[in-house]
Amino acid sequence: MKIGYVIGNSTPTEFLATLDPERPVRLYEYVAVDSVEIPPEEEEQVQVRLLGQVVRIFRDPYQLKRDLPLYEVVEGVSHDLLEVQIAKVKILGYLWNGEIHMPKMPPRIGAPVVLATDEEVAELYGRGELCVGRLAARPLDICLDMEGIKRHAAVIAATGSGKTWFSVVLIEELLKRGAHVVVLDPHGEYVPVRDTVQRLGPIGAVTVRVSRHHAGDVMYKIGVLDMDPEALADAAGVPPKATKIRYAIYLAHSLAKAAYKRGSLRRAGPKALARILREAQRGEQRLRSLLKGWGYAEEDERVSELAELAKRDRHSIFSASAYLKKLSRLGVFASRTTPLSKLTSNLTVVNLAGVGEEIQDYVAWHILTRIFRARVRHVRGLKGPKLERPVVVFLEEAHRFAPPKSARRTRAYEAVARIAAEGRKFGVYLVVITQRPSRVDPDVMSQMQSQIIMRIVNPKDQEAVRDSSEQLAQEYLENLPGLDKGEAVILGPLLRLPAVVRLRDRVLEYGGGDIALSEAWRSEEPGGRNVVEEGCSGGRPIPQRRSPRLRCA
Known part of the structure; x- marks a missing residue:
């Protein structure tokens, strides 16, 4: 026509x-x-x-x-x-x-x-395998080329534009084809995905948690003796300039590691390190007695050094012990690292909710590093834990883990940048998801050869998207603010040509949707208080005139 x-x-x-x-x-x-x-x-x-x-x-x-x-x-x-x-x-x-x-x-x-x-x-x-939606202008299905995922991808959108929606749809398509998917989830939004994955068929799934108080099948633990003492101090939140506290942790860590390697100590968690510091405060003989009980009776100058430090600066030893006890209460840092085999499934959701950004950063680095090394061992036939199947890693809130180097340094950046640069050779593919591409390191973004770009309004973010994409024409960039929710510009190796796609309906559930304020603020009684005292079993709270506490009706 x-x-x-x-x-x-x-x-x-x-x-x-x-x-x-x-x-x-x-x-x-x-x-x-x-x-x-x-x-x-x-x-x-x-x-x-x-x-x-x-x-x-x-x-x-x-x-x-x-x-x-x-x-x-x-x-x-x-x-x-x-x-x-x-x-x-x-x-x-x-x-x-x-x-x-x-x-x-x-x-x-x-x-x-x-x-x-x-x-x-x-x-x-053409015809791909990962059918994520239809063309915005035609009722024609668009299916992405599965081989294109090997060049990494970025999902970019303003809040509420549908980036998690697209990510879930892409996860569905990958799982249907037998992929191994790992999701690093800072807010616990993907836990419902794991809970509803059986809708796709008999697909294995596991949720890994880092907080005792959040949902998960497996509690992720990191053995402190497997950590670098400086990293241990960082994870504990010790200020970088608190050199004496950091040195006390280093000495306790090195003595525990020596007792593990040459003594009868099985393993040591944060509590064991704190105990070393506590005994050092009581004197050198008490510290040697503790180590001897662990089967380590060698003459070690670090014992005298730690005891002398405890004598000169009890405050630093006390503070170091307090930081280690804080780590112990978190539950993530323990005597042994969770075996990689317990994390392996078709879908692995790592629920990072419930801990601070520093801990999330360290756990993300730890998991990504283990995955990458396991794939390297498999490809090169080396000894140690291996992952036999290629892995697609979805990194939510990527700007948290891989910000520009000029802004701040994170531990996870090291692992993210390495996977972005070398992962395709060893079968570790990255999908970064962010609403602020301008706050993601440009070197990482430049490695994401496929991009799924949804509605973006912020000029800095539009500029970052244009700088990181060789195929995004100015006309598409100008139209980004006008995209409807669920519409995306897809370009890169995932498609032969750029296309504007309307996403299909998802099968799996996910959390993180907006709160309906009309429902959340609805009250049965005018002037009623939205407080229920813990321990009231179904009773109505009655405000007290002389006290802010509530008693049950």
Whole structure:
């Protein structure tokens, strides 16, 4: 169906078309125009059909005199003003022998522009395996190329635009094809995904938690003797300039490790390190007696050094012990590290909720490092724990774990950057998810060759997206604020060509949706208090006049 004609600014990459006002065309619609080209391996010109996408539409008054005040012109000819509708079309290429080629010559001025057929558009995008939705302008399914995930991907959107929605849909598609998916989840939003995964069939799933008070099948633990003493101090929250406290932790850690390697001590957690410091406060003999009981009776100058430090600066020893006890209460840091085999399933959700950002950062680094090393061992045939299947890691709130190096340094950045740079060689693929791409390290973002970009309003974030993407044309960038919820621009190795896609409905559940304030603030009684005293079993709380505490009715 003819919808217009090619007019000015015709180039091999784009052209302007005037549209038939009786046949309106939507943004992102697919059009075609006949042209001539010399295809690869051909010697003569042949007729080809250039396929393009409408990336901008605007209306303009015909031959309006720009030097006259607009109001006066419209006031005088408001009923006779001629209006034209102009479309900017980005040329996607032409199909020749099953391949897409870009033209070397522009379409001629005056050539008719028609709507592309569904068959032409479908052939343009090919057929992938990961069916995430439909084209925004056509009722055609879009399925991503599963091989494209090997080049990593970024899901970018403002809050509430549907980035978690897309992530869940992509997880569904990967699980259907037997992938091993690991989700690092700072807020516990993906726990319902694990709980509803059986809707997809007999798929194994496990939730790993780092807080005793949050949902999870397995409590993740990190053996303190497997840690670097400086990292242990960082995880405990010891200030970087508290050198004496850090040195006390270093001495306690090194003595416990020596007792483990050369004594009869099985393992040592934070409590054991705190006990070493406590005994050091009581004197060198008490400390040697403790180590001897653990089977470590060697003459070690670190024993005298720690005892002397405790004698000179009891405050530092006491503070170091307090930091270690704090770690022990968290439950994450213990005597032994959770075996990697307990974390292995088709879907592994690491629920990081319930602990501070410093602990989340360290746990993320620890898990990502173990996954990467396990895949390296498998690929290279080395000794140690291995993961036999490739892994796709979804990193939610990526700006927390991999911020720009100029802003702050996180421990997880090291693992994220290494996977981004080397992961594809060893079968560890990364999907970073963020609403603030400007706060993610640009070196990491540049490695995310596929991008799923949803509604973005912040100019800094738009600039960051443009800098990190080689394929995002300015026209798509300008249209990002106008995307509806659930619409996304997808580009990179996941698709043969960029496309604007409307996501399909998800099967699995996820949390983190907005709170309905009309429901949350609804009260049965005018002036009622939204407080229930712990321990009241179904009773109505009654305010007391002389005390802020409540008693049960």
